[in-house]
Amino acid sequence: MRYPKLFEHITALAPLPASEWLKAETLAREQALDKRALFLRPGDAADRFGLVLQGVFRAVRVSARGEESIKAFRAEGEFIGAYAEMLQGQPSMTAIEALEPGRVLAFQANDLQSLETGHPCWAQLARRVAERHYLLKERREQEFLDLSAEERLERFWQEHPHLHGRVPQRDVAAYLGITEVALSRIVSRRRKRAE
Amino acid sequence: MRYPKLFEHITALAPLPASEWLKAETLAREQALDKRALFLRPGDAADRFGLVLQGVFRAVRVSARGEESIKAFRAEGEFIGAYAEMLQGQPSMTAIEALEPGRVLAFQANDLQSLETGHPCWAQLARRVAERHYLLKERREQEFLDLSAEERLERFWQEHPHLHGRVPQRDVAAYLGITEVALSRIVSRRRKRAE
DNA sequence: AGGCCGCCTTAACCTGGGTTAAGCCCAGGT
DNA sequence: ACCTGGGCTTAACCCAGGTTAAGGCGGCCT
Numbered sequence: 001m002r003y004p005k006l007f008e009h010i011t012a013l014a015p016l017p018a019s020e021w022l023k024a025e026t027l028a029r030e031q032a033l034d035k036r037a038l039f040l041r042p043g044d045a046a047d048r049f050g051l052v053l054q055g056v057f058r059a060v061r062v063s064a065r066g067e068e069s070i071k072a073f074r075a076e077g078e079f080i081g082a083y084a085e086m087l088q089g090q091p092s093m094t095a096i097e098a099l100e101p102g103r104v105l106a107f108q109a110n111d112l113q114s115l116e117t118g119h120p121c122w123a124q125l126a127r128r129v130a131e132r133h134y135l136l137k138e139r140r141e142q143e144f145l146d147l148s149a150e151e152r153l154e155r156f157w158q159e160h161p162h163l164h165g166r167v168p169q170r171d172v173a174a175y176l177g178i179t180e181v182a183l184s185r186i187v188s189r190r191r192k193r194a195e
Numbered sequence: 196m197r198y199p200k201l202f203e204h205i206t207a208l209a210p211l212p213a214s215e216w217l218k219a220e221t222l223a224r225e226q227a228l229d230k231r232a233l234f235l236r237p238g239d240a241a242d243r244f245g246l247v248l249q250g251v252f253r254a255v256r257v258s259a260r261g262e263e264s265i266k267a268f269r270a271e272g273e274f275i276g277a278y279a280e281m282l283q284g285q286p287s288m289t290a291i292e293a294l295e296p297g298r299v300l301a302f303q304a305n306d307l308q309s310l311e312t313g314h315p316c317w318a319q320l321a322r323r324v325a326e327r328h329y330l331l332k333e334r335r336e337q338e339f340l341d342l343s344a345e346e347r348l349e350r351f352w353q354e355h356p357h358l359h360g361r362v363p364q365r366d367v368a369a370y371l372g373i374t375e376v377a378l379s380r381i382v383s384r385r386r387k388r389a390e
Numbered sequence: 391a392g393g394c395c396g397c398c399t400t401a402a403c404c405t406g407g408g409t410t411a412a413g414c415c416c417a418g419g420t
Numbered sequence: 421a422c423c424t425g426g427g428c429t430t431a432a433c434c435c436a437g438g439t440t441a442a443g444g445c446g447g448c449c450t
Contacts, residue, residue: 061337069340084333087326123318130325131282137332138279142256144339145264145372169428177340182407184429377437379399
């Protein structure tokens with residue numbers, strides 16, 4: 001087994017025989033990415049995804065008017081890919097970009113088809129992955145409905161302490177749905193209040 | 196088969212043998228709800244869900260400070276239930292309320308366990324349901340990130356034309372994440388511009 | 391009919407975040 | 421050591437939306 005740590009991450013989601021994981025490893029390909037390099041670019045077919053071995057990535061949606069907003073940050077052990085577009089068989093409208101030099105274990109979505117027909121554990125995993133993605137988005141929805149930008153910021157750091165120092169402030173702003181100017185204001189407001 | 200129309204709705208999500216659907220029907224119980232009646236109330240165990248036969252429902256989250264925000268509207272053929280809490284085995288933090296007199300086909304989540312072990316189509320359906328819920332929330336996230344309240348309103352009516360005249364304006368506001376006062380302003384602004 | 395209630399509107403005022411633009415700080419490159 | 425550029429901060433001004441409060445308009449009940 002070449003990636004025991006990832007195997008642990010995965011089995012925490014759904015039980016998976018080691019033998020099946022070994023099969024998956026043979027389908028995967030390790031990929032190194034420089035800082036700022038794109039794992040996926042908008043327009044690409046959304047037929048591949050990766051598991052982060054090393055580094056932090058951001059999923060960016062570039063809107064029609066050219067503004068970018070950030071859908072998620074992903075670090076070690078997490079999935080990267082244009083999940084929504086993959087489910088719908090559409091080309092990616094999302095860029096996945098490395099914020100630091102990183103390494104990814106990359107899969108071709110089609111290759112997993114064969115695993116899935118071979119053993120039911122993969123369907124189970126796919127379900128868990130969908131459910132987990134849902135829960136994350138649900139939480140985010142609630143934050144937008146009930147919280148101010150300042151409260152969202154506070155909660156962001158509570159929930160993503162491991163990102164501290166690894167993501168630029170402007171990206172945090174784009175994740176919260178505000179501008180970097182507004183975020184800077186909020187931060188200095190909090191600094192003053194803390195004295 | 197007592198509910199052929201629901202069967203169609205469901206098979207559009209994932210193929211399902213009619214024989215399996217018949218088994219499910221025996222587990223279900225029809226329930227009538229008056230206007231304003233709650234299918235689920237906060238604090239209830241989130242172990243039941245329903246399929247809407249008739250009526251429009253709203254899923255309401257009541258925050259700690261007593262403000263209510265609306266997570267979704269659900270009409271004929273759609274699922275109602277505290278899906279997130281069910282996945283996590285938590286009590287419901289959501290109320291599901293009838294906006295009109297309605298009828299629901301209600302299931303006990305545990306009862307489906309037996310169906311699931313009997314035929315793989317149910318696991319497949321569960322996966323599709325999770326994926327669909329995810330896609331809905333993803334779309335909503337994007338709207339909060341990229342659109343103004345006015346644009347969100349416009350898109351709301353594009354995507355939910357069947358709700359026209361069936362949901363009070365204050366609830367639309369709570370769905371969009373603004374107050375009813377702000378929504379009223381937006382509507383009258385648009386009215387003026389349209390002349 | 392009269393009165394009440396639920397829902398929507400309007401207005402006045404306040405605040406948080408957007409926009410634009412200038413400046414600062416620091417790391418990297420030459 | 422100097423420049424450069426990227427990322428952050430600050431300030432001034434504007435506008436969307438929140439808050440509070442006062443009606444308005446049906447529909448429904450007795």
